[in-house]
Structures are given as structure tokens and as C-alpha cells.
Amino acid sequence: MNFEEKVLSTENIFDGKVIKVDKETVELPNGKKAFREIVRHHGAVALIPITDDDKIVMIKQWREPMRKVTLEIPAGKIEPGEESDPLQTAIRELNEETRYEAENIELVTPFYTTPGFSDEEIYLYHASGLKPVSTELPQDDDEFLELVELTLPEAMSAMKEGLVCDSKTIMGLLFWQLMQ
Amino acid sequence: MNFEEKVLSTENIFDGKVIKVDKETVELPNGKKAFREIVRHHGAVALIPITDDDKIVMIKQWREPMRKVTLEIPAGKIEPGEESDPLQTAIRELNEETRYEAENIELVTPFYTTPGFSDEEIYLYHASGLKPVSTELPQDDDEFLELVELTLPEAMSAMKEGLVCDSKTIMGLLFWQLMQ
Numbered sequence: 001m002n003f004e005e006k007v008l009s010t011e012n013i014f015d016g017k018v019i020k021v022d023k024e025t026v027e028l029p030n031g032k033k034a035f036r037e038i039v040r041h042h043g044a045v046a047l048i049p050i051t052d053d054d055k056i057v058m059i060k061q062w063r064e065p066m067r068k069v070t071l072e073i074p075a076g077k078i079e080p081g082e083e084s085d086p087l088q089t090a091i092r093e094l095n096e097e098t099r100y101e102a103e104n105i106e107l108v109t110p111f112y113t114t115p116g117f118s119d120e121e122i123y124l125y126h127a128s129g130l131k132p133v134s135t136e137l138p139q140d141d142d143e144f145l146e147l148v149e150l151t152l153p154e155a156m157s158a159m160k161e162g163l164v165c166d167s168k169t170i171m172g173l174l175f176w177q178l179m180q
Numbered sequence: 181m182n183f184e185e186k187v188l189s190t191e192n193i194f195d196g197k198v199i200k201v202d203k204e205t206v207e208l209p210n211g212k213k214a215f216r217e218i219v220r221h222h223g224a225v226a227l228i229p230i231t232d233d234d235k236i237v238m239i240k241q242w243r244e245p246m247r248k249v250t251l252e253i254p255a256g257k258i259e260p261g262e263e264s265d266p267l268q269t270a271i272r273e274l275n276e277e278t279r280y281e282a283e284n285i286e287l288v289t290p291f292y293t294t295p296g297f298s299d300e301e302i303y304l305y306h307a308s309g310l311k312p313v314s315t316e317l318p319q320d321d322d323e324f325l326e327l328v329e330l331t332l333p334e335a336m337s338a339m340k341e342g343l344v345c346d347s348k349t350i351m352g353l354l355f356w357q358l359m360q
Contacts (some may be wrong), residue, residue, distance in 0.1 A: 003242035062183035113294040167347035174354035
């Protein structure tokens with residue numbers, strides 16, 4: 001079966017700081033036309049950082065799209081120059097957000113967050129052998145973060161309570177549970 | 181710690197068929213101003229549909245944002261009128277995409293796909309006791325789908341190969357693995 005859609009034209013709707021939005025006109029496999037609304041994103045990393053006493057390091061923060069406080073695993077956008085090596089982003093974000101560096105960082109899996117309307121890809125890493133960084137990298141000045149370290153049962157309870165509520169974090173907790 | 185951001189103004193950038201894009205000016209907890217780019221989405225459901233012979237029903241399809249064929253669990257947007265009862269959407273999408281109906285459908289968890297820039301929420305259901313539907317609901321005419329039924333090891337292999345590559349599907353497989 002041929003699934004591919006042929007792009008007939010692309011209209012850029014928005015060129016923002018974090019996202020770009022395109023509207024594509026495509027030709028479907030049956031020859032008909034359709035429109036696709038696409039959010040372009042530069043990609044990101046996320047980390048499952050596990051301390052030597054088997055706790056996960058998580059971040060409490062305000063998320064304006066949902067207008068609520070969430071508890072998430074550390075994550076951040078891939079900056080220009082880091083595209084070919086997301087591990088570099090992972091090391092930087094771990095420092096910026098948690099003030100830890102890791103003896104071991106391994107890729108668990110890359111994944112697309114929402115393939116229906118966006119090309120955003122996140123590289124999920126497992127970090128262990130954590131120790132405080134010697135040099136603290138500067139934090140973004142519009143980020144207000146609170147660090148929390150939780151056992152697996154505590155993190156799972158936070159999920160049932162709705163404080164842990166996003167896909168990368170739930171995935172991270174499930175991968176960690178399967179590593180036990 | 182006070183995390184909340186105060187919305188000073190909202191500018192609607194795009195009002196599409198699937199998404200809306202807003203640019204918000206907010207006041208941060210320290211009194212400074214910042215901008216937030218937000219993709220508004222009506223929400224969706226996704227299903228982990230397990231057959232009586234312990235296979236997961238998945239969908240092969242073209243995803244234009246990434247311009248590739250993916251293998252995903254069934255999913256679809258919550259339509260107007262279904263907002264208060266996403267289970268209704270789950271039953272409809274299971275029929276439309278897989279031609280199955282389920283004896284049991286249970287909510288596994290709701291989750292936000294990408295809290296950094298979107299409010300999209302997906303309700304993830306586990307469906308079992310599958311049998312062919314008596315009445316087939318009409319399919320969207322711009323969807324070209326191929327059904328696949330896989331064992332857990334087969335689905336996990338597809339993940340390692342990169343054909344399974346999106347967060348809701350990886351989450352679905354991990355939840356299924358933890359149910360074993």
C-alpha cells in the first residue's frame with residue numbers, strides 16, 4: 001500500500017521563538033487534495049536521572065499551556081549547534097535544571113511527541129552515577145523550577161494524583177519501573 | 181514557591197481545523213514579562229486494543245509532519261459534543277479505525293502530549309474482549325490506514341526498528357508490558 005502524501009505547496013503561518021507553523025496542501029494517495037497543519041519544533045531531550053539512593057530527580061514548574069503546576073522529568077530544547085549530538089543537550093540540561101552531572105548517560109529511545117500535528121522529537125536518556133556539578137551553567141531567566149527527588153512509589157502516586165501528567169514523564173517512569 | 185504566570189494579553193495567530201495558535205504575554209513570578217507560544221488542541225483519545233489471542237491492534241499510516249510511515253495505536257480527536265465523555269470518542273475511534281468493538285474499555289491515564297507548547301490532552305484506554313462491529317462507522321476520507329496485529333515482542337521489535345516512534349504508542353506498549 002502506498003501511503004505517501006505529495007506536498008503541493010507550503011504556507012508559513014507563524015515563525016516563533018519555540019515553534020513554527022506551516023499549512024501544507026498535499027495530494028493524497030487517491031489523488032485528492034487535503035490540508036495539513038504542522039507545528040515545526042527544533043527537538044528536545046528529556047532525562048530519567050536516578051540518584052545513588054534510587055530516587056528520580058524531577059522538576060516542579062508552571063506550565064502556561066495548561067495553566068497548572070506539573071511535576072516532570074528534566075527536559076529542554078536542542079539549541080543551535082547541538083543538532084548532531086543531543087547527548088550534549090542532555091548533559092547541559094541536567095546541569096542547568098538539576099545541578100547534577102552523571103557518570104553514565106544512555107539513550108533509552110527517541111520519540112515523537114504528537115505525530116498528528118507536530119514534528120517535535122525528544123531524545124530520552126537514562127542518567128545514573130549522579131554527583132553535584134563543579135561548574136553551574138546559567139539558567140534561563142524565565143524558568144522558575146523547584147527540584148524534587150522521589151522514590152518510584154512516590155512518583156507513581158504523583159501520577160495517580162495528576163501532578164505527573166505529561167507523556168515524556170509517564171514514559172520515563174514506566175521505563176524506570178521496567179528497569180527494576 | 182509561587183509559580184503562576186499572570187496572562188497580560190493573548191494574540192490569536194492561527195485558527196485552523198486541528199489547532200489554534202496563541203501568543204501570550206505573561207507576567208512571571210518575579211514581575212518580569214515573557215512571551216508564551218501555545219498550540220491549542222481539542223484533545224484526543226488513544227487505545228491499547230488487545231485481542232483474545234493477546235495481540236495489540238495497531239495502525240500503519242503516513243504522518244506528514246515527519247514525512248514517514250509509522251505504526252501507532254488507534255487514536256483520534258475528540259469531536260464537538262464528545263467533550264464530557266471521551267469514552268464515547270474511544271468507542272467511535274475503535275470502530276472507525278479497527279472495526280472492533282470492546283467488551284471492556286478502561287481508562288489507563290489521561291496525559292498531556294507536550295506541555296512545553298501545547299494544551300493537547302489524550303485519554304489513553306485499554307480495550308479487551310474485542311469482536312467485529314455489527315455496524316461500521318464511516319471513516320475520514322483523508323485517512324489511509326493499514327491494520328496490523330502484533331504480539332508484545334513483535335511490537336517491541338517495531339519500536340527498536342523505529343516504526344513505532346510516538347509517545348502515546350510507546351506508553352501504550354509499556355503499560356501493556358506492565359500488565360503482563
